[in-house]
């Protein structure tokens with residue numbers, strides 16, 4: 001349906017204002033902000049301008065409150081300008097764009113205050129997140145939790161060069177497998193990347209690819225002026241010329257202006273009567289206006305294209321645009337970091353009837369009545385429900401999670417056992433857990449959980465092996481009530497799905513407790529997505545297993561060395577590496593609660609687990625022990641007053657640490673054994689305590705690790721040992737000034753038995769004994785472990 005003229009007029013006026021405000025925001029940050037440190041910020045004016053019309057069409061007219069948008073990183077100023085017009089963004093924050101506590105360079109859910117749906121910045125991730133958010137919405141709906149809330153559309157505004165990011169393709173395939181709905185991707189087809197002009201004919205590749213994955217494709221190439229001109233005599237020839245013009249040439253002519261277009265058209269089309277007249281009828285300015293009237297800059301074309309969609313199939317819009325449209329560097333291949341000069345800005349300001357000093361006035365220079373514009377904004381469907389960020393009650397977590405114990409177990413096995421116990425019950429916790437795994441469901445011990453809770457799909461699909469009565473350990477039935485989402489082997493997808501699931505409370509108003517399982521080394525494959533999930537404060541649990549060189553026979557390729565450091569360094573992620581299953585059960589209970597804590601208190605959880613079967617301690621889980629486990633450490637053998645050496649270990653090397661402690665104890669007066677369940681929480685506690693003390697707020701505050709190490713004499717040595725990078729625990733010596741020998745793995749591994757590899761990398765009992773010996777005075781330790 002053609003858009004009504006009155007609405008079109010309002011939208012066009014607001015879109016001009018958005019272009020102005022977004023450009024002014026950047027200009028202000030670069031040229032006018034007081035106390036500027038002299039750094040130019042660049043990088044936004046041209047890239048933002050591309051999307052001013054499309055985003056105005058969406059936010060001021062097409063979007064509904066339940067729709068969620070991932071905005072291309074460099075369109076952040078456009079987003080903020082729109083929110084400013086809505087009254088959701090302050091002038092102060094715009095004036096302070098990219099400054100301390102100002103509006104963010106790239107839209108940020110957590111740092112911005114104007115209702116960003118998805119944080120973007122690392123190109124590609126936000127795009128895929130819309131797809132997974134749509135799957136999550138389907139999950140919530142299939143489980144009967146949508147109530148009367150309407151389905152939202154998940155929309156991404158995508159740069160054309162952004163489409164190079166591989167994670168987008170991975171997501172497309174996954175979306176196809178799951179019958180994706182309600183997803184729109186709008187490609188800003190300005191045919192420019194950061195460095196240069198993109199390849200010819202890219203749109204055809206996009207079109208066939210999207211269609212191949214079951215998407216509708218809508219190409220919005222020509223604006224209304226163009227369409228009208230094509231209908232004039234000679235218009236066909238003009239259209240042919242536009243279609244044949246190479247991207248770089250079109251961009252260059254947009255930069256050069258109307259006279260250049262005229263020269264080129266005349267040279268290339270020659271004197272062909274009607275088309276020549278068509279061109280001659282227009283002044284240089286009119287000709288430029290015509291040639292830059294691509295679909296993505298034409299409000300009517302965009303609104304009509306969006307509103308024509310009357311189904312829930314996924315749609316890719318390819319909207320032709322000009323990078324930097326309307327600005328002096330439009331189309332220039334170097335314009336990504338281009339900034340308008342003060343003189344250019346002055347000229348543009350005057351041309352728009354904006355008086356000096358009135359640059360931030362919302363409706364300055366527009367001919368429409370301010371009250372009418374105000375009313376139009378107020379009545380925008382997008383604003384109908386007020387606050388769009390939802391919340392959900394906390395799901396109760398039992399104080400303790402149980403599992404069926406055995407004397408010998410591995411933490412990976414324990415993880416499966418704990419989940420199996422949860423799955424057997426009918427708690428709210430059990431109902432809200434949703435698991436996902438990139439083709440390693442069974443090999444990470446999720447099998448028992450999946451057998452009980454089933455796989456998720458919108459349509460029922462029975463396990464054929466079961467219906468054919470062929471014996472199989474696993475029940476692979478799909479249903480809308482299933483609680484496991486099986487993914488293909490793409491760890492990026494796994495973490496983006498975690499991000500989408502882990503924001504369900506805020507997006508769908510229904511809390512989910514997502515758990516991902518994967519092999520520990522492949523965390524690195526999905527690391528940027530994991531980082532972004534944490535950055536936008538999504539809440540989930542990652543069980544990564546097997547880890548380290550302990551998976552020994554599987555070889556060097558699957559061994560993870562850096563992941564303990566990643567776990568420590570990743571903001572928003574509390575990482576744990578328990579040695580025993582009773583510790584793991586405590587950590588998982590803590591984790592489910594931690595995932596639901598508000599604000600800076602909570603976060604996501606990373607469990608680095610192992611397939612190594614080790615002897616389990618038979619002990620009572622006291623509150624003290626529980627507290628030690630969640631805070632990161634406890635004494636497995638408490639040191640006496642004259643302690644000479646402490647062995648501090650993490651994870652699967654527990655048997656070596658225990659054994660070495662026994663040997664050292666024969667020759668040293670007093671040896672302590674410190675079990676470290678979370679280097680991350682210990683370190684964070686220590687940093688936090690120092691900060692508190694510096695702030696001098698309240699009484700002197702000691703962190704958990706400071707308290708644990710306090711009784712040690714000054715000359716006591718500490719040997720740390722972990723199947724991971726030694727720096728993970730190496731810092732322990734700085735806590736109270738003890739000498740440390742940090743053992744760990746620093747090189748890609750060999751294949752072999754655990755014994756071979758621990759010896760090779762120097763994390764076996766004898767290496768621990770050697771290290772303790774070198775740190776302490778006295779005769780050599782009498783006994784060593786015999787080679788087997």
Ligand SMILES: Cc1ncc(C[n+]2csc(CCOP(=O)(O)OP(=O)(O)O)c2C)c(N)n1
Nearest residue numbers: 047121122123159160161162190192193194
């Ligand atoms: C993962 C990642 N790599 C690199 C960048 C740096 N970068 C920002 S935008 C951009 C490309 C811009 O091209 P396009 O997506 O077409 O957007 P346009 O500026 O044309 O609107 C690049 C390489 C980034 N933000 N994220």
Ligand SMILES: [Mg+2]
Nearest residue numbers: 160161192193
């Ligand atoms: Mg581009």
